[in-house]
Amino acid sequence: MGGGLSPEQRRRVRWTTVLLTLTAVGIYVAFIVSSVLKAQH
Amino acid sequence: MKMVKRSLAAGAALTMLASAPALAGWSDLNLRVGATPLSREIYGLHMMILWICVAIAVAVFAVMIYSIATFRKSKGAIPATFDHSTKAEIIWTVIPVGILVFMAIPAAKTLVRIDDTRGSDMTIKATGYQWKWQYDYVDQGISFFSTLSRASNEARQLHSGIDPKTVDNYLLDVDNPLVVPAGKKVRMLITSADVIHSWWLPDFAIKKDAIPGYINEMWFKVDKPGTYRGQCVELCGRDHGFMPIVVVVMEQAQYDAWVAQQKSARQAAAPAAERIAQLNETTLRVENAE
Amino acid sequence: MSSTQHTHDHAFHHVSAAQHDEHGPATGIMRWLTTTNHKDIGTMYLVFSLIMFLTGGSMALVIRAELFQPGMQLVDPGFFNTMTTVHALIMVFGAVMPATVGLANWMIPLQIGAPDMALPRMNNFSFWLLVAAFALLILSLFMPGGGPASGWTLYPPLVLQTGDALPLAIFAIHLAGASSIMGSINIIVTIMNLRAPGMSLLKMPLFVWTWLITAYLLIAVMPVFAGAVTMLLTDHFFHTTFFAAAGGGDPVLYQHIFWFFGHPEVYIMILPAFGIISEIIPTFARKPLFGYDSMVYATASIAFLSFIVWGHHMFTVGMPLAGEMFFMLSTMLIAVPTGVKVFNWTATLWKGSLSFEPPMLFALAFLFLFTIGGFSGLMMAIAPVDFQYQDTYFIVAHFHYVLVPGAVFAIMGGVYYWLPKWTGHMYDMKLAKVHFWLSTIFVNVLFFPQHFLGLAGMPRRIPDYSTQFTDWNMVSSIGGFGFGLSQLLFVYVIWKCVKGGAPATAKVWDGARTHGLEWTVPSPAPYHTFEEAPVVE
Numbered sequence: 001m002g003g004g005l006s007p008e009q010r011r012r013v014r015w016t017t018v019l020l021t022l023t024a025v026g027i028y029v030a031f032i033v034s035s036v037l038k039a040q041h
Numbered sequence: 042m043k044m045v046k047r048s049l050a051a052g053a054a055l056t057m058l059a060s061a062p063a064l065a066g067w068s069d070l071n072l073r074v075g076a077t078p079l080s081r082e083i084y085g086l087h088m089m090i091l092w093i094c095v096a097i098a099v100a101v102f103a104v105m106i107y108s109i110a111t112f113r114k115s116k117g118a119i120p121a122t123f124d125h126s127t128k129a130e131i132i133w134t135v136i137p138v139g140i141l142v143f144m145a146i147p148a149a150k151t152l153v154r155i156d157d158t159r160g161s162d163m164t165i166k167a168t169g170y171q172w173k174w175q176y177d178y179v180d181q182g183i184s185f186f187s188t189l190s191r192a193s194n195e196a197r198q199l200h201s202g203i204d205p206k207t208v209d210n211y212l213l214d215v216d217n218p219l220v221v222p223a224g225k226k227v228r229m230l231i232t233s234a235d236v237i238h239s240w241w242l243p244d245f246a247i248k249k250d251a252i253p254g255y256i257n258e259m260w261f262k263v264d265k266p267g268t269y270r271g272q273c274v275e276l277c278g279r280d281h282g283f284m285p286i287v288v289v290v291m292e293q294a295q296y297d298a299w300v301a302q303q304k305s306a307r308q309a310a311a312p313a314a315e316r317i318a319q320l321n322e323t324t325l326r327v328e329n330a331e
Numbered sequence: 332m333s334s335t336q337h338t339h340d341h342a343f344h345h346v347s348a349a350q351h352d353e354h355g356p357a358t359g360i361m362r363w364l365t366t367t368n369h370k371d372i373g374t375m376y377l378v379f380s381l382i383m384f385l386t387g388g389s390m391a392l393v394i395r396a397e398l399f400q401p402g403m404q405l406v407d408p409g410f411f412n413t414m415t416t417v418h419a420l421i422m423v424f425g426a427v428m429p430a431t432v433g434l435a436n437w438m439i440p441l442q443i444g445a446p447d448m449a450l451p452r453m454n455n456f457s458f459w460l461l462v463a464a465f466a467l468l469i470l471s472l473f474m475p476g477g478g479p480a481s482g483w484t485l486y487p488p489l490v491l492q493t494g495d496a497l498p499l500a501i502f503a504i505h506l507a508g509a510s511s512i513m514g515s516i517n518i519i520v521t522i523m524n525l526r527a528p529g530m531s532l533l534k535m536p537l538f539v540w541t542w543l544i545t546a547y548l549l550i551a552v553m554p555v556f557a558g559a560v561t562m563l564l565t566d567h568f569f570h571t572t573f574f575a576a577a578g579g580g581d582p583v584l585y586q587h588i589f590w591f592f593g594h595p596e597v598y599i600m601i602l603p604a605f606g607i608i609s610e611i612i613p614t615f616a617r618k619p620l621f622g623y624d625s626m627v628y629a630t631a632s633i634a635f636l637s638f639i640v641w642g643h644h645m646f647t648v649g650m651p652l653a654g655e656m657f658f659m660l661s662t663m664l665i666a667v668p669t670g671v672k673v674f675n676w677t678a679t680l681w682k683g684s685l686s687f688e689p690p691m692l693f694a695l696a697f698l699f700l701f702t703i704g705g706f707s708g709l710m711m712a713i714a715p716v717d718f719q720y721q722d723t724y725f726i727v728a729h730f731h732y733v734l735v736p737g738a739v740f741a742i743m744g745g746v747y748y749w750l751p752k753w754t755g756h757m758y759d760m761k762l763a764k765v766h767f768w769l770s771t772i773f774v775n776v777l778f779f780p781q782h783f784l785g786l787a788g789m790p791r792r793i794p795d796y797s798t799q800f801t802d803w804n805m806v807s808s809i810g811g812f813g814f815g816l817s818q819l820l821f822v823y824v825i826w827k828c829v830k831g832g833a834p835a836t837a838k839v840w841d842g843a844r845t846h847g848l849e850w851t852v853p854s855p856a857p858y859h860t861f862e863e864a865p866v867v868e
Contacts, residue, residue, distance in 0.1 A: 005449075005525075012524050013449045020516040020550055028554035028561075031588060035562055035573050039580055069787035069799060072719055087716045094706040101677065105698060108680040114617070121682035124619035133674045134667060141663045144713065149656060151715040156652045197403055197795055205401040205798055212401075212797045236489040237582060239647060239722060243788040248718045250648050252583060253488060254576025257649035274722035274790045276482045278489060279409040282793030 073243060076263050076290075080246035082151055090144060097140075155247075158260045161228035165219065169231075169238030169251035169273065172280035176219050179230070183303045189283045190214035197283060213270040218287035222296035223266050231257040239275035242288060250275055263290045356858060364459070367451035368858060369436045374753070375458050376433030377746070381822065383425030383465065384739075388815050390418035395777075395811035398804050403795050411794035412480035417472065419483035420500075423600065424507045425465050427734065430742045431603035432457075432514050435542045438749065439518065441849040441856065442536045444527030444865045449520040457513040464506035471499035482792060484593070485560065487574040487585050491567050498568075501560045508553045515546035515553075522546075527848070529867030533627065536847060537620065540627050541606030544634045548595045548602075551638075556592040559585060583648055590641035598637040601733060602630060604741030605672060608694050610847075611748050612676055615691035616683030617842040622675040629668035629675075636665050646717045655714045662712035666705070673702055688840070689763040693744030696736055696771050704732030707782065722792075725785025731778045736771070743770075743821065750825065751839045755855030756832030762824050769817035777810030 005013070074084045112118045166177040173188040189197075193212050196203035205211040221227050231240050231251045238251040245261040263269070271286040291299065356362050356371070366372060393414045397405045406414070436454065440447055448454050472478035476494015479485070490497070522543050526535070535543075563585070565571040572578025574585045613620045620626065642650060642658030650658075676698055685691070707729040711717050720726055751757050780803035785791075789800045796804065835854040843850045848867075852860050 009524055013520050016520045016523060017450065017516055020519060024512045024516070024550050024554045026554075027551065028558050031555050031558035032561060035558070035584065035588070038584065039571070039573055069803070070783045072786045073788070083715055083719060086713060087710070087719070090710050090713055090716065094709060098702065098706060101673065101702065102699060104677055105680065105695075108677070108683070109685060109695065112616075112680065112683050112685050114684040114686045118682075118684040120617040120684040122618070123621075123682075125622050125624070126678075129674075129678065130622055130625050130671065134671060137667050137670045141666060145660060145663060148659065148713045148715060152655060152659065153652065155715055155718070156655075199403045199405075199407065201402070203402075205795075210797070212795060236492070237486055241722075241790075243719065246719055248647050248721060252576075252649070254580075254582065255649060272788075272790050272793075276412065276486075276489065276792040278480075278492065279407075279412065281412070282408065282790070282795050 075244045075246050076265055076267065076269060077245050077261055079155065079261070080244060082154070083246040086147055086151055089147070093140065093144065155259070158228050158258050160226060161260055162225040163221075164228045164230060165221070166230040166232065166256075167219075167240050167251065169233040169235070169240070169277065169284075171235050171278050172273075172284040174238075174240070174273075174284060174286060175234075176217075178300075181300055181304070183300065183307070185217045185303075187215045187217045187219065187287070189285060190216055194283070210270065212283065213272070213285045213287070215285055215287045218268070218289045220289045220291060220296060220299050221263070222293045223290050224262070224264050224293070226260055226262045228258060228260050231259065236277045237275050238273050238277045238284070240271070240286060241274045242269055242271040242286060244269040244271075245288075248274060263288075266290045266292055266295075365455065367447070367455050369440050369447045369451070369454065370753070370856065370858065372448075372454050372458050373433045373435075373437030376429045376436060376461075379458075379462065380426050380430035380433060381825075383421050383429065385818065385822075386469075387418050387421035387426055388818065390414045390421070392811060392815050394418065395808040397794055398796070399808040400805070401796055401798050401801055406794070408794045409477060409480055412482075412792065413472065413478040415792055416479050416482055417468065420468060420479075420504075421465070422734075423483065423596070424504075425461075425468075427600045427738050427742070428511065429461060431542075431545075431600070431738075432511075434538075434603065434607070434742070434745050434749070435514075435518055437753065438849060439521060439539055439542060440525070441752075441852065441860060442539050442847070443522065443525060443530055444848050444861045444867065445521060445525035446859065446862050448517050449525055450517045453513050454517055457510045457517070460506050460510040460513075464503045464510065467499050467503040467506065471496035471503065474499060484589060485563065486589075487563060487566065487582050488576075490563060491575075498564065501564050504560050505557055508557045511549050512553050515549040518542055518546040519550075527861070527864040527867050533624065534867065536606075537609035537623070537626055537630075538603070538606035541602045541609075541630055544630050545599050545602045548599050548634055548637065552592040552595040552599075555588060556596075559588040559592065562588075583645070586645050586648060587641070590644045591638075593644065594641040595634075595637045597730070597733075598633060600738050602634065604697070604738040605630065607741045607745040607748070608676060608697055611690045611694040611744050612679050612698075614748075614840050614842045614844065615688060615694070616680050616685050618679055618683040619844075620675070621678035621681075622671075625671055626675055629671045632668040633665060636661065636668070640665065643712060643714075643717070646714050647721045659712060659714040663709065666709050666712075669705055673698065673705070684842075686842070688747075689760060689767055690744045690748035690840075692764065692767045692771075693740045693747065696767070697740045697744065700736030700740070700771075700774070701733055704729055704734075704737055707732065720785060722790055723785035724781045724789045724791055727791050728778050728781035728785060731781070735778065736774050740770075746825070748840075749849070750828055751835035752849060752852075752854050752856055754829050754832075755835055755853075756828050757835050757839075758824050758828035758832055762820060762827075766817060766820040766824060769820065770814060773810050773813035773817055775810070777807055777814050780804075780807045780810075 072084055072087050074081055164179045166179055168175040173186050175184065175186050177184045192208050193214055195201060196205050196208045196211065231249045232255060233251040233253045235253065239248060240251055241248040245263065247259045247261055249257040249259045267290055269288045269290065273281060273284045356368065357365060363371065363375060393406065394411065397411055436448065474495040476496060478496045479493050479500045481490035481493060522539060562571065562573040566573055566575055572580040574580050574582050576582060609620055609626060640658060640662045642654055643662045646655060711720050711726065711729060747763055784800055784803050787800065789796055837853050838850050839854055848865060
């Protein structure tokens, strides 16, 4: 595989991947941070 | 609501059918009506929802079965080509919403009623432990543990050789049951000393989790004296299945006598307890002197 | 394994001359360790999930064996709890989810006309991470203190009483979660970017749609579960008190976080199953799926609603009245889009021309039995009555109906549907039908009586019960063993098919839509397909 993706497609694949990864990590961090804040008061 | 009244009547009729011979096992198909007005109301709600679900299921399954039986390639059926119908979609979206609204009204009413602990006559605190319950009669200064009965406990051991069927109320019997007076609104405070447990009396249709750091509240009012049995219903470790709940509902006079007896038993035990404490202190001093 | 390899190699040799592949699949174990081919990875996920299904199933048989009679005959109560816990963790994260991911891997590129997944190396990594995860989980069973025994929901404080198995189990969950998240990213990126020209979103097969939506759900909630178990870990090892009342923390907070993940999780398990049913029924009814657009919107509605109902798992926790009311009403609402789907499938059957090959048999059984599970779910949504059902066998009956004759039957139907495409062979239809009938009969013998047990008052997660529950437990256990043994037939049918069978055509099924792209490639599908994008009208 690999032979068949245009540069434009590759660019969009990379962009979507980064966005979704950051979203997943962000959600993980957000829930832990909010629990820490809840524990603090 | 009229439907609730009608279903309560249906529920009462079904109750008479269901409670005729107290057959164990095969006849245990349905929720029990229970011993309180609230449990009866909940049973009625359960039956109403159940009948509605059965009715819808019968209708939908009928269409499915008819299709499977009639529109067969082996019978030479030629397939139609339609693949949408906005009218049908609207109908089978709106009608279910209507049915849900119809269900939600009595459900909401009952939910509000369960939540209302005002006007209680007495308060009892139940604390879950691994693996037993502790009951504190907050107003009377009575406190005791309630543990699985010895007979059940022996029979339930692995390879005990004892047939559970020979044990009365197997796994539903305790050494010290909770005792309450009939006809009084009892407020239960539920908490835990270790992990999460849950206090459930099916006959009263009340269940609340026992959570460390929380005090949960619920109430019941039983008019008929009797013995009612329940179990812990939140996984709490190895012996989660072995910490039952037994509530004995007594007539007021009998209950008062029981309270008096509990209090005097504690007073009789008190001087003995004090002497033991003194002895321990003496022992410690002697040991430390050596 | 080698027979599958044979098949693929055979297909590869067929095609290599025409396709000038400089690099074909490696041979032997290296092929499977390093493959970036979506078909190979799909196969690995499916084989893994089948092994896990049988493993989790054996644990269920330990449970049903102990529950066959009142009294304790076989196991220590602590070990019984471990079996309950690990049975569920394996079935949810090791059997159902990997199976749907395996089907996604195999079918999504084929159905959208893409040469492979968008991120093939991450695809490989996602699979092997899962193997590592379950190696850890199984290993945790042998640690001092025994395996995790707190239920798959891992509620604190109880879960913090787990012995040395705790970090292993939590790490296993982290790895499985990472695997799922990476797989979902792959699926979304693939679907959004690699569809053949002409395939707009609203022309995609329903299976692709349901996986697109499922993948978004996974990315949204898997990290939440990871956060929850991370906090369990720090509470246990690093003196945090997120969930410890003594330290000012809140055990119920864990439940909120867990079920915020947990409820969408169950839709993550069922939505791809819905997609499979939407593929199978039109083919064997020889009629287009009724209401394609509403099916998409209904799936999206279910996914959206799944975020605002989590409290219905916590009705007995002591929530304020407003909370209980909200969660009751929002949960009841889910019946609407779910009903729409059931009605649409039924309307697809109506005035069709039905035939009853194994995939269709499983799809029809799904239609009846999942609906029963749906109804018990509606009953449970009614909060005041749920106080009687919660933590009893009524709940156990509900979720097993939607998961076993629900999700698992859909997966089996999907396997029977696409197996000829993967292997190039038709399988033994007669045996497959025997597998179907045995499974359907026994699954009902196993789980229907559990409704009665729950209503009669039997709590869940107990190794022993009072004697009035004897009869239905006995029936259920017989059903359990019958169902379990019947699955050996499934394994045999698949194995026999991989080894050989009547050659399958490209179309395979008489009623398969000619404009379903997977039916336009040969059977078995060549190792590389759609290297040039097909044209979609």
